[in-house]
Amino acid sequence: MNKNRDLLNSSLLTQSFDADLSREDQLEDAKRIARQYSRLENSISILSDMNAGRSYIYYSKFAQEFGFSAEEAVIDSIWEDELLRMIHPEDLQRKYRIELQFFSLLKTIPKEERMNYEVITKLSAQPPNGETIQLQHRLLYINSTVQSCVWLALCLYKKIHSHPIFNTPEAVIINKSTGEVIDCNQLWFKDLLSSREKEILNLMKHGYRSKEISGKLSLSVHTVNRHRQNIFHKLNVNNVMEACRIASGAGLL
Incomplete structure (x- = not known):
């Protein structure tokens, strides 16, 4: 399995989710949103629940090109592997890498601002018929818990048509509220920690005590x-292990 995907799995699925009586209603609302996206954009729409480790998949007519005939499916994973296996390996590596950077970015900003950001990635896929298809993949986290855990993620796979107006960037993070495009190779949060903080975090990573x-x-x-406290605050974490995981994924170490 890919190292970046391993880190994402570890980061997303080991968050401390507490009981929340309103969560079921929010999940049902999110399912309706995902279903509507699939219909309106003729896309494959995937809603992933990080707490349950489960995904809800909604297939549009476009999904038939990949051999998917069902309208909806539920899988016990946050990864749509049946589709991901058709993605070109290099594109898949880029997808995992920027998604890890995206998650690391979200951990550093207030939860009420997280929905302003999304990732757009260009992917090449080869369905069972052997014909290469260009895809636009969008990822946005649409809900966080009271404890600021990243809870629900929405992924959209949409076919890119050949006309120039449908050009899609290779991999970018976008702030939808400001229109700012954040290049994945020039993410501002790489300077989030000072050189001294990075030095101390690296020593903490290797087991040194204060x-x-x-x-x-x-x-x-x-x-x-x-x-140490400044590092935890900036990365929005509570312990050394989580700080090292987030910092490594964001390229800070």
Whole structure:
């Protein structure tokens, strides 16, 4: 399995979801949204529930080109592997890489702003008939929990037509509220941590405790602990393991 996909699995599925009585209603609303996207955009629409590790798939007429005949399906995975197996391997690597960066970005911003962002990726796919199809893939997280866990994700696969007006970028993150396009190779959050914070986080990653880090870097324990708290705050995490996972995925380490 791909390293970036492993990191995504670990990051998304190990979040601390608490019980929420209103969550079932929100899930049903999200299903209706996913179903409508499929019909209106003639796309394959996939709603993934990170808490349950389950996805709800809605197939449009376009899905028949991939050999899918059902209108809807439920799978016990957040990965639509039956479709992903048809994607060109290099495109799949790029897709996983930018999605990991996207998740890392979302962890650093308030949950009420997360729906402003989405990922658009261009993919080549080869259905069973052997004819290569160009796809536009969109990913957006449409719901977070009270605890700020990223909960529901919506993926849309849509056929790209050959006319120039349908050009799709290779892989970008977009802020829909401002129109800002964030190139995946120039993400601003790569500068989120200072060089000292990166240095301390790297030592934490290798098992050093605050007292050991203070001696190694000639800093007071108080200063090291302050940097530690700043790192956790900036990455929106609660422990070293999660901080290292998010920082590695975002290219900070």
